[in-house]
Amino acid sequence: MKSREQEYKEIFIAEALEYYDALNRHISDLEKRPQDDQVLAEIFRLLHNLKANAKAIGYLHISDLSHKLETAFSLIRNKELSFSDEVVAVLFDGIDLLGDLITNIDNDSYGEPDPVLLRNLDIIVDNLSGSTIELAKVQRYNTSKNLSLSDLIYIQIKKLDHMLNLVGELMIDRDRVLSISRELDNDELKSVSSHLYRITEELQYSVMDARLVSIGSLFNKFPRIIRDIATAEGKTINLSLIGQEIQIDRNILQIITDSLLHLVRNAITHGIERPEEREKKGKSREGHVSLVARNDRDNVVIKLSDDGKGIDFKQVRKAAVEQKLVASDVAAGLSNSDLLGFLFEPGFSLAKEVTEFSGRGVGLDVVKNAIDSIGGRINIDSEKGKGTSFTMQLPTSIAVKGALLFEVADIFYAIPLIHTESVVAMETDELHEVGDVLLADVKGETITVVYLNELLNAPEETMRLGDKTKLSGLIQNIIIVSYNNRKLGLIVDKMYRQQDIVVKPLSKPLDTIDLYGGVTLLGTGKVCLVLDVPAITRYFIHRR
Template structure:
């Protein structure tokens, strides 16, 4: 695989060649209609971008020539230089030279720009100071133009979406074929299906790879945004960004864009204190915000950390009671992490005043829903006076997810690994009936446990967890996590871990909350994917 740097260079060259083509076209037009300001502005813009891109990637010669040309066109625009025949020739030569330099970037032979031409450019730029200098004849070795098409193509994300869906379908069929070939025990078939397996796997990763973009493409928009919010809030913010080159599926990045923006606004307007308050608390007058990305196997972790005033646990506890989520007794029993998870409940806001940029009723629940929708996770840590950190755990790709398969009665169910915490076998005697629910103590934590078989066979409202309904001395329990809370699911049988392709359910059964979708197993069996978020939400509300 090519290095990241090589990839950047290729993208630069492809873009630069496009710029060059556009420049050639525009300057020809300009020669006919020298008064056309629009064309002039467009040329100016192209040269400016080319200069900036070349500088960023380290092609200083290209940057230099672009700069000189940009200056010349700037002068033409300001009517300091006339678009005379002599000047036109020099400019044409200059643009051709740019093209030559771009197409030979990293080529076998290094191309030096013609010194005569550079001098000519300097002369026309400095036309006012020295009007008498003769323009040199430039030896035209740039005329041998070879036509070539770009190595890069633009493609609509829709087309890649379609491709990815097809790959998903293909994988389902492949697993089925692999499974049939095992049953039939035919050597030829086994060989072919093993080969099919490898090819589809490679195809899947290639398509997934084609959809990856740098997190930086989103992160790099933040310095400007942060500056604007900070100005509006009259605060000084020092933003540190890291991990821009971590890669993630383009659609996932798109979906979390608004969420990240929302968290950033919150951090600046509610998190970071005013400078005088910070000084009193022995903090630097400017607030520090870190935005970082890192990889952890199949997960991309985005972190937004501020050193502001933090979230006041007591205030949150008070608000939980005030807004009627829980009574005062229940609140005092909550652990700190559980308290913070209420921030993601719909209608839960601590903002006391509406400011220009935040606190307009769009709460953290919207952020959470966006992250749920792509099968991600969000976590908040905060310490009063020290700061708040939001951590987003996102899948690298949408298509394929690791899942835990289990069985309840005759059905198979899949639970995305993103939401599973652990799996354990628990003696039935360790489960207790509290209210109408089963609970148990795991490592000092009281966890609600749901008997899936009973849940499936009763209405949600009439579900009761009773010990008498449990069979056997030992229960298989999958601990799932959602929004800093844990829930145990009692299943009949634990099967295995497997990569699955989730298909969405179609109408009319797509409205049933507890299913996130459906997948086909290698055996051809339909397997329902459980929506851990919906199940957990229900039981948390009920408690």
Template sequence: MSKENEYKEIFLAEAVESHEELNRLITELEKRPDDKKSVDAIFRITHTLKGNASGMGFKTIADFAHVVEDIFSAIREKKLVLDDQIFSSLFKSIDVLGELIHAVKTGVNVQYRGIKTKLEVILNSLKDNKKTDTEDSKSSDYEETATNNGFPEDDKTTTLPQQKPEGFEYDNNDADTAQKQAADETEPAESSKIIFSDHVQVPVRKLDNLLNLVGELVIERDRIIGLNSEKISTSEYSRLNRISSDLQYSVMDVRLVQVSFLFNKFHRIVRDTASLENKSVSLTLKGTETEIDRNILQIISDSLIHLIRNAIGHGIESMADRKNVGKPEEGNLTLKAISESDAVIIEVSDDGRGIDTNKIREKAIRNGFLTEAEAKNFNDNDIVLMIFEPGFSTADDVSELSGRGVGMDVVKKALDSIGGAVSVTTQKGIGTTFSLRLPASMAVKGTLLFELQHITYAIPLSYTDAVISIRKKEIYKVSNGLVTSHLGKTIPLVFLQDIFELPYANLINESKVLHKTYDSTPADKALNIVIVSYNTRIMGIVVDKLLQQKEIVEKPLMKPFDNVKLINGVTILGNGHVCPVLNVATLFNLIFIRNYTTKKN
């Protein structure tokens, strides 16, 4: 479906819902004409409908809604008093408005000019009455007369002057046309029709349950095909394969929402945060039409709040400081979304002072996160990533927004939970950009299957850069670890079996723990390696055997296995076996941050 048709469907769904609410409100208003809340609600709905229709290019609906809006504006301002005549016109106008909305889909020609003219005449008569009242108020022999919407009390059925509103043109200039319109004013609307929207509102929990059931169906499909692959040709299952896959992706598509759903909520957050910091900050949104799984958007919403507060509190300078360095006094914060194959990149950028890596390095040493020797071996990219460590803060003073050592670690934990990653680019005096790489959907995950000790494991493709085969002689011992060369760069290497055999994670610091499998491997043996990356770092993982790429439906670990940090979840393979999914984020943290996991208090 094209974007234009999709937006059209969304407009129709909202417009039908608005029309139904207008019918309810005006019926209630007829019973209680003094109900200000109903009048205000009708005014807001017609105003919104006018704007939406105008944005979609439906000028007839926009113009008609505008007239109805003006009528209720006059009612709100007590310039127009509701009576039977007015209600009759209003009910007719709401009916016609519904027909115009329905005509967007059906293309039916709707008679609307008569009632539109009548409403315009009422509005014009209010202007004329205002002029008359002004002139009469100056007369010394003025006699007050009870009126009803500009008409004498004893002449409520007086016909409004049939003047032609300014700018209004009939379809034709002959008398017959003036008569297709008089009939339109007096004839009742067609027999009432119930119009149903093509959209229905479904609770997210129902979609989640449906997606889980589809996932179970896919697992069962793979199991059946796997068990019967030797007996029956897989082509005989091609139709089942296609239908179940289409069903799976259709349900996934229902859960996709535009990032504008979340982005638009940040205008107020930016305003409030900037106010607390006594700063002036504008917010720019880009790529708001990018689609992502609603559940992922919900999970990372808090992370984006922390990043925005961090950018305003730490990144963007005060107005005085910005002026001193030749920048505009108002800082700029940009939220940008980019769709990239099966991932979505969300960037939070500011034009502030940038991140001072030397200050972070000093704080890390002072607070016991790193020794001086370790800090020297960390490049600027590694040092910047220290801000995501629990309890780390660069703020010198504790305030409402910073200095408490919480916030940025929440970002990392949220991303790890969904298989995402964060990277940081910064330039001193220019600004900083946080890039969040997120899976477009949590329902299906692309993985690479590999074997270790006769057990099949899965590793998410979002972390996988390449697979290579090297000889043992191409691997070298460095301190307590191993390294090899890949694309001209030296990268750390780990035998996954050594990690799995550790009874406790902190034993990884023990001497030669990561050399165990290497030492027992024959010198001429070819080793299968998966090159993985996470948060700008890269590493090689040695496994027994590489299998295939496969899309899986991942299930979380249940108690008591939910504390197994190296395994993120499990899936069921076609042969019915359970396949653990490797937690790459935990593996990286274990290898790269093992030296300061027990920081000083």
């Protein structure tokens, strides 16, 4: 596979050539209608983008030339330079040279751009409306040009979505074929199906790869946004961006865009203090916000941190009781990480005033729903006076997920790995009946455990989640899942394996049942239900 730099370079060249084509078209138009402001504005925009892109990637000849041309056109736009024949000739030459430079980026023997032409450009810019411009003759570029088409194509994301769906279907059938070929024990069939396996896998990765974009395409929008919010709030913010080159599925990035914007607004309006206040606390006047992306196994982690005032746990506790999310005696005993969970409850708010940018009743629950919908996770960490950070763990791809397969009451289930912490086997004796739940000590941490069969299949009136006699066998397999800063152990009947699954959303009218994130077909043709960890956690809390 090509390196990322190589890929960026190809994208740059393709875009630059497109700009070049557009410039040629527009300047020809302009020659016919020199007064057309729209055409001028478009030329201006193209040159400006080309300059910025070339500079970013380090092609200084191109950015310098674009700059000179941009200056010339800005003079024309301001009517300081007339669009006369001589000027037109120089500009055409300049654009031709631009095309030449772009097509020869990889050609080391190309050398420097024609100095005569560059000087001509300088002359028309410097000699404003000068009557006697001495323009040197330059060699015509236009004569020996080849026509060529771009190496890149634009494709609608919809088409890639469709392809990915088809690949998903194909993978399900592939697994089925593979399992049948094992049953039939036919060597030829086995060799064909293992070949089919490899090809589908490669196809899957190719389609997934085609959908990847760099996180920078979102991150790079933030400097401007943050500046605007900070200005409105009378704060100064220093933003650092790390990991723009990390790749993620375009649709996932699209889905979290609003969430990230929401969190950033919150961080600036509620997190970061005013400069005077910061000074009093011995912090720098300037607030710091960082957006960091990194790869973690198959996932992408995006972390947003600020060095603001942090979350006031006392206030959260008070608000949770006031908003009747928890009884006051229970609230007193809750840990900080339990309290942070309330921030994601619908309607929960700590904002006392509504500003232009935040505190309008759109809570963190919206953020969490968006992240839940793509099977991701979000965690908050906060220290009073020091700052707050949000960590989002996102799948790299929507369709294919690593999942843990297991069985409860003869039904196959899967839980996406993104929600699992660990898997432990424990003797029934090690589980303790405390109140109406079971508790277990897992590596020094006390975790609430629930028998899935009881939670899913017992009649709701007679459900007993704290009754060990409901369990069968001496050893219990427990999947520790985590959601919203809280861990929960799920006891399953049979533990199977870890496997990549293609989650199919449930079709109507079942799509409104939130306990299931979807279904998948196993190689045996059996239907496997994909449990939604957020929903199962909510259901458990609600039952208790």
